[in-house]
Amino acid sequence: MLSVMTYIPLIGAVIIAVLPTKNPNAFRWIALLTTLINFGLSLYTTLGFNRGQPGYQFEEKANWIGSIGAGYHMGVDGVSVLMVQLNALLFVTAVLASWFSIQKRVREYFVALLILNIGLVGVFCALDFFLFYIFWELVLIPMAILIGVWGGANRIYAAYKFFIYTLVGSLLMLVAIIALYFQAQPLVGYFTLDIVEITNATAGHPLNYTFQILAFLAFGSAFAIKVPLWPFHTWLPDAHTEAPTAGSVILAGTMLKMGCYGFIRFNLPLFPDASKDLAPLMIALAIIAIIYGAMVALVQPDMKKLVAYSSVSHMGFVILGLFAFAYGLGGSSGTTTNALLLHNSQAFEGAVFVMFAHGLLTGGLFLGVGVIYERTHTRDIKTIQNTTRVASRMPVYATIFLLYAMGSIGLPGIAGFVGEFLVMQGAFRVNGWLSFATSFVIIFAAVYLLWMYQRVFFGKIGDYDPAVALSHGAGHSEHTPDTAATNQSGMAVGADNSAHGEHGLPMPASEKYGSGAGPDTNRVGTDTLPEKGSTHATPAAGHDTGHNTTRGHHTDPDILANGAKFPDLNLPEGLALIPMGILSVLVGVVPALVLDFLTTSGSNLAVTMVEHSDKVAAIVQLVGK
């Protein structure tokens, strides 16, 4: 089942690659179908998953490379099944989000996207180090290509930075994997790269402490770069800003989770003593990430960068939760007290919940930014604020975006709240001040997201500033002879204009052309919605145009031209945004839907960590509790 799920995108990619047609719609439909099948299969897996049973399910095992002990081993536990499910959902969303926004090299785009899908499913299912590493690196190439080909202006720099940064981390992990392979050999009895066998074998025979620390750091550097944890985060804002919308959604939604997942799957169970002893360090980095991400998000002028930095902040919560959990388990001190044995399962469950919720909410935010970018071709908050009042033109979109923003802030009732609450509760058990610091940050989250929302969706308070409008209007004085004609077209539009009628300022030429067939290059740029592109010349479009030009607010003629056509969500966008919004509310109201998957995994992990840290007494205590 898992293999079928992993390789179905490959079939889709091959079909798209060899299809003898130039019709981009064919590629879109095949990609959508593939991701939908993938989603269906993962839904089947999720529903069929026995939540009370410890260990891995849906396992598949086969011999592969005998001479180095690498096998083909797939399987999911509670954490990975959630991630696979989230991933499948986000890929359907990503295909929908690229439906109209990707117009060049559509074939290659969907091939890259589907190969990315293989890698991401594989990473969460692989239970063999060799296999895991292959999938881990497989993710890298298509993502770099997505950024580098379909990205923004500075895409090459971002793609390079992304690639090199993650490659360095992965290679350090590779060294650690090989070292672990030799360290585990005496414990297992033979050479194997099987994750489950190595994890089981180290139970009761903890790895050498120095080795644990070194391996923790090597694995940790790969994962911390991927998460990304402060100070390894600098690739993230660049990658996000330049990536196409779908790329950002996948990047935030599942790729960042690869790092968190790596901590859960490898660092905590394999190196429990190091995890415990390095927990203060990791917690400190997490707190810095939470605060730093939020502070930097406050001052971002670019919507996508703002959301990207908010991601840094949110991922800090995940790491905080995980290491608040680790803090209470294992350890090299040799003494086992009740205080040490917090069995802080809230922290763990909260961390994984944040991972899930962040995937939904930040994915949604990126989609939302993509929607507005499609229409205005800018993500600059100030420009949008000065030129467009999104809320009045796109009410549906504004509503759903508010839902995601609120969820991301942590409004109770939406997914974001549950995870952060649990993490803070867990952190409180380690140290009350940690919770204090992090809860403080939620205020920042409210500030940056609500402020952004207000500026983008409601425009400038105080409405119309004649000075600004005039100074910009002066730049177009050569067009004044056109005024009469423009006004005529405005009159023809009818009564809809009456609200703004008093701002009878000269319209810039571009707007006038906009209502016609339009030689203006800006108009051409907006033709990313092909089914509507043909309507430019029709009277209906002219009507639309006239209606939407809230004259006088527009200071930037470029935006004005784009603002001339400002439809609400189209079908693919709606299909992408609305179900995810509903799901995030559902999960927020009934968190047990997700938490049920985690209880067994959490206590399993706790037992493993304690076992591995060579404290038999601790197990007794833990089981007794």
Add this chain to the structure above:
Amino acid sequence: MSLLTHTLLQISTVKPSFTGDDLYRVLPELIVLVMAVLVVILDLFLPFRSRPALGYLAILGYAGALVAAGFLFYYDNPTKTSFGGMFVRDNFSSFFEIVFLVSGILVVLVTPSYSLKRGIPLGETYAIQAFSVLGMMIVAASGDLMVIFVGIELTSICSYLLTGFARSDPGSAEGSLKYFLLGIFATAILVYGMAWTFGITGSTNLVAISQSITRNNLSGDAGLTLGMLLMVVGFGFKIAAVPFHLWTPDAYEGAPTPVAAFMSVGPKAAGFAALLRVLIQGLPTLAVQWSVIIAVLAVLTMTLGNVVAIAQNSVKRMLAYSSIAHTGYIMVGLAAYLNTSSPDKQNDAISSVLIYSLIYVFMNMGAFGVLIYVQNRQGGAEVNSFDGLAQWAPGIALAMAWFMLSLTGIPPTGGFLGKFYVFRAAIDNGYTWLAIVGVINSAVSAFFYLRVIYSMYFNPIADEDKARLQPTKAGFIAAGVVIASIALLLLGIVPGPALDLARDGADPLIQGVRTATGR
């Protein structure tokens, strides 16, 4: 001189035994020799137009030798010596022969379109390549320093010739001359080292050398160490290890591209075969010393190769430096051979060298094949000649991307498996720091390999360049590129058989050391 006469005397005292068995064991070599001679003769008599057909004969010869080597590998694999211990037929020699023959076939595939376009005589090229391959095969199968020397020289002289083959091109002559001068210098050092070794141990036979060292407890002998050092320097020139690499970029740049492709894989692998034979079979008790030297050289080689490659604008020169870097990776595997008591760990080290050599043949030959294709159509070898390759030759571009990723070491390519195996051997034998240097270097190498991919996929081709694109017959190159790509895919996804092959190939050396030193 006295050394030579002495050896000659020694040889002449051995009862000449040209039995059928001896000939049977050199069957692959004989096939290649006959093919090479046939090519030379036919080249004289065939009309000019039909000389390219000699390529088929060359491929046929290599394929026949490949079958013979494979047969000997599988059905007649216990170690046997011929010609009085001069020639050794074991799995090690068979494995390397397979590597050389594969590189021979690939180079024949990529040669014709380039040479025909530039008026480089084809028949002679094939013949000299075949003699070069023969020299490499002799190196791999030698049991005696003298035979190694003969083989290395046969290969080197062919390489000097091939480098200068583009007679109208001054760069080619310059590269050839530099290569020749530095090469004979290195050869002199190599012979000097062999002479020292012979002087201390009293034999040129590798097994006899190691027995003599054990028997007379010579492993601390300064003269022997000097001999070892001189030989490492000599072979270091042949494999282009830093700081003995200075000839490489100029020779590669000047040489016709197919020749550069050939030199970057064949003679290099032969150099490693010789190093393995000499250091492991001849001087196993000195492993503690030479392992450290090789490790230090490996660090220098990897780092310099990768760092300088970043600054190159010509893909040909970039590949030259990248081949230096890959020499460094292979040396990591060689350094990992520390004379521990565990034959398994020794096997890890040796087999990592073998498997990396095999994988490297495919990825480098493939990359050079694409470079030749681009040179044929675009004229230049600069990075920007690759601009928009994905548009005007999507299949070739995809293959190039695959080779570049493989050279970087990204899974699931064969290159990843090679690096994995080499670093695994290093970590296994206590060289974790070396493995870390290696992976950092891999990350550095991503810069320049990605630049080619970037140029192919992200840069559009300039319109005037597009208009100037020349037609080319790409059938053979395409065949070579496809073979290399598929081989890399298989080596990356189902490497089991190849790894077993390499482990079998490494076994005879370990067995030999055990019987010779009694450990």
